[in-house]
Amino acid sequence: MTKAFLDENFLLSNPTAEILYHQYAKDMPIIDYHCHLSPQEIYENKEFKNITEAWLYGDHYKWRLMRANGVEERLITGDAEDYDKFLAWAKTVPTLIGNPLYHWTHLELQRFFGVHELLNEQNAPLIWEKVNQKLQGQGFGARDLIVNSKVTVVCTTDDPTDHLEYHKQICKLSDFPVAVLPSFRPDKALEINRETFQPWVARLGEVSGLDVSGFEGFLNALASRVRHFHAAGGRVSDHALDTVVYEEATREEAAAIFGKALKEGRVTPLEEAKYKSYVLVFLGKQYAELGWAMQYHIHALRNNNTAMFRHLGPDTGYDSVNDGSFARSLAALLDAQELAGGLPRTILYSLNPVDYPVLASLAGCFQSGGTVGKIQFGTAWWFNDHIEGMQEQMKLLANQGVLSRFIGMLTDSRSFLSYTRHEYFRRILCDLIGTWVQEGKAPEDLELLGAMVQNICYNNAEQYFNFPTVVHSK
Numbered sequence: 471m472t473k474a475f476l477d478e479n480f481l482l483s484n485p486t487a488e489i490l491y492h493q494y495a496k497d498m499p500i501i502d503y504h505c506h507l508s509p510q511e512i513y514e515n516k517e518f519k520n521i522t523e524a525w526l527y528g529d530h531y532k533w534r535l536m537r538a539n540g541v542e543e544r545l546i547t548g549d550a551e552d553y554d555k556f557l558a559w560a561k562t563v564p565t566l567i568g569n570p571l572y573h574w575t576h577l578e579l580q581r582f583f584g585v586h587e588l589l590n591e592q593n594a595p596l597i598w599e600k601v602n603q604k605l606q607g608q609g610f611g612a613r614d615l616i617v618n619s620k621v622t623v624v625c626t627t628d629d630p631t632d633h634l635e636y637h638k639q640i641c642k643l644s645d646f647p648v649a650v651l652p653s654f655r656p657d658k659a660l661e662i663n664r665e666t667f668q669p670w671v672a673r674l675g676e677v678s679g680l681d682v683s684g685f686e687g688f689l690n691a692l693a694s695r696v697r698h699f700h701a702a703g704g705r706v707s708d709h710a711l712d713t714v715v716y717e718e719a720t721r722e723e724a725a726a727i728f729g730k731a732l733k734e735g736r737v738t739p740l741e742e743a744k745y746k747s748y749v750l751v752f753l754g755k756q757y758a759e760l761g762w763a764m765q766y767h768i769h770a771l772r773n774n775n776t777a778m779f780r781h782l783g784p785d786t787g788y789d790s791v792n793d794g795s796f797a798r799s800l801a802a803l804l805d806a807q808e809l810a811g812g813l814p815r816t817i818l819y820s821l822n823p824v825d826y827p828v829l830a831s832l833a834g835c836f837q838s839g840g841t842v843g844k845i846q847f848g849t850a851w852w853f854n855d856h857i858e859g860m861q862e863q864m865k866l867l868a869n870q871g872v873l874s875r876f877i878g879m880l881t882d883s884r885s886f887l888s889y890t891r892h893e894y895f896r897r898i899l900c901d902l903i904g905t906w907v908q909e910g911k912a913p914e915d916l917e918l919l920g921a922m923v924q925n926i927c928y929n930n931a932e933q934y935f936n937f938p939t940v941v942h943s944k
């Protein structure tokens with residue numbers, strides 16, 4: 471018999487999977503420990519004038535698919551009317567069978583708006599009306615969407631020079647029981663050969679009030695920003711390692727390279743590798759001292775289309791998967807951090823699934839007694855965030871490590887409607903475990919498996935990050 475599409479047992483292919491999902495996973499709250507939501511929009515409880523604003527203004531996943539479907543840019547990021555943009559998306563959706571966005575789109579329509587039709591050109595006008603009416607009513611502001619999705623913690627992604635004003639203001643909202651915490655993302659401090667480096671260092675000097683013209687002062691300023699983030703509740707950092715390099719460097723060498731970059735604007739690849747290695751080890755130590763977790767997002771190849779980059783800037787749908795040999799460099803980097811006494815809890819993600827065995831096996835080399843799941847092989851990221859991608863990551867983790875200690879899913883999203891991705895993940899997780907039971911590869915011990923599922927959905931992340939609970943300051 472054909473399985474119903476998107477009913478309550480969506481993606482659950484056997485009875486154990488159904489029990490695990492409905493009785494254990496479904497109602498667990500969410501810790502969204504990595505996303506790109508705007509703290510300002512959360513603070514302002516942003517209301518959306520229509521579904522185009524909520525769905526299409528910032529979502530480069532949708533933009534890529536619309537482009538691939540031949541939709542003109544005017545109807546994607548251009549100046550077309552919001553309704554026409556929505557219609558262009560509605561026309562695209564039926565072409566997306568097999569793509570996770572076909573699922574996400576309809577899960578969002580069902581869960582947030584009670585719309586059970588499958589979006590297409592014909593029903594687009596009615597769905598536009600129905601959804602917009604809800605969006606414009608009570609309970610659809612950014613904060614409402616977060617609360618109604620049972621989210622307890624949101625970690626935004628922030629530049630070290632950010633004042634974190636909105637995070638601080640959010641703390642004062644007595645009627646919002648969610649911790650919105652900053653994540654420290656110092657890519658601009660590391661990318662010494664980019665044109666952003668010199669202005670960024672100058673800004674760091676202004677914001678920290680320290681003299682950053684020398685390396686010592688620069689490191690002190692970075693450390694002071696780490697503490698600033700900590701005071702605002704930050705417990706996570708995030709590093710984009712589009713390529714992974716490691717070259718041992720002394721402080722004197724790193725200082726000389728820093729000076730050269732400030733003066734000449736350019737250093738050699740070897741110098742860049744030495745500088746990055748030194749600063750990463752330094753930062754890792756700061757994080758470890760404060761009990762933070764460190765995230766490495768590896769192997770994205772960004773801004774590949776120069777013409778469109780000039781037109782739209784970064785994060786607009788022109789990134790892809792990077793490759794390259796990196797096992798030795800990453801191993802050496804983690805090793806140097808460990809030797810320096812400063813390897814924090816670390817989460818390793820790669821955009822290239824070919825890298826998964828490297829990450830999963832390397833994680834095992836730096837686990838240490840006393841910290842549960844210290845080094846995490848992180849959840850399937852971005853281009854891998856689909857059924858097979860998540861299965862692959864979890865199966866490999868189960869084979870090489872301790873799946874029960876996995877800290878699970880994050881949204882990585884730019885939209886307040888993306889929380890259904892946790893539902894998607896949870897269904898896939900429960901189906902995976904349920905299938906093992908079905909096939910006699912795992913015992914039918916619901917107490918054991920139910921606890922495992924709940925831990926992966928929520929409890930592990932709660933324990934791993936140990937985020938401060940929401941304390942509403944005055």
Ligand SMILES: O=C[C@H](O)[C@@H](O)[C@@H](O)[C@H](O)C(=O)O
Nearest residue numbers: 506710767785852882883884
């Ligand atoms: O899921 C994809 C994301 O939104 C993507 O844009 C981010 O993961 C970003 O590139 C980053 O490096 O943090």
